[in-house]
Amino acid sequence: MISDLECAKRCAATYMDAPTLPIPQTGTDCRITTEPDGSVVIAFRGSVTAEDWARDFICAPIADRAHPQLGHCHAGFLDGAESIVDEVAAAIGDKPGRVTGHSLGGALALGVGALLVCMGKPPAAIVTFGAPRFGMAMFVKAIAATAVRQYRRGNDPVPLVPFDVPPLLQFLDARDPLIAIGVAQSDPFACHAIAGYVADIGNLKSA
Secondary structure (H helix, E strand, C coil): CCCHHHHHHHHHHCCCCCCCCCCCCCCCCEEEEECCCCCEEEEECCCCCHHHHHHHHHHCCCCEEEECCCEEEEHHHHHHHHCCHHHHHHHHCCCCEEEEEECHHHHHHHHHHHHHHHCCCCCCEEEEECCCCCECHHHHHHCCCCCEEEEEECCCCHHHCCCCECCCECCECCCCCCEEECCCCCCHHHHCCHHHHHHHHHHHHHC
16 A cells, blocks of 8 residues: 555655646646556645745635535636546546645645545545645535545645635635644745655654
């Protein structure tokens, strides 16, 4: 079985290696690898500059969109997930898969994983690192039967967005509480790097 550490390493590889699926207009960058045990890892690349990306969330209004099975979700994340889920489903076939991603890629992993559930092809697990929130109560209920592990390193600010704006917007973590690793740093964005997630999860495995 592929470990969460291996998932984190696959996420790191998305920043260096070319995607294995064509990139749609939404810019969703996906790498699918077949592992030695015959399973597949579907990894989504995150945002390149965490500071600018998170700042956009603080300053820009949040648009949400309703999905018939997932309810109200972040519109941009849902668009990105919908733009590639059919290609992902075709590429993995009947192989058991783990869906993973870092940062923005973590939100896309949540969305694609949930859409695969809706298609009757639930992933073996969804594993995210420093991922923002994707949806609300109906979304969380839709993937309740799926193994979801979400990591937050130190005081990484990205898993805290989008912020709630009750009563209209109430984004939720797909799994609560998040899995806390690492330690807080004076610059919170220093906790967001995928290399740090790989190192800290590696430390967990060796403890």
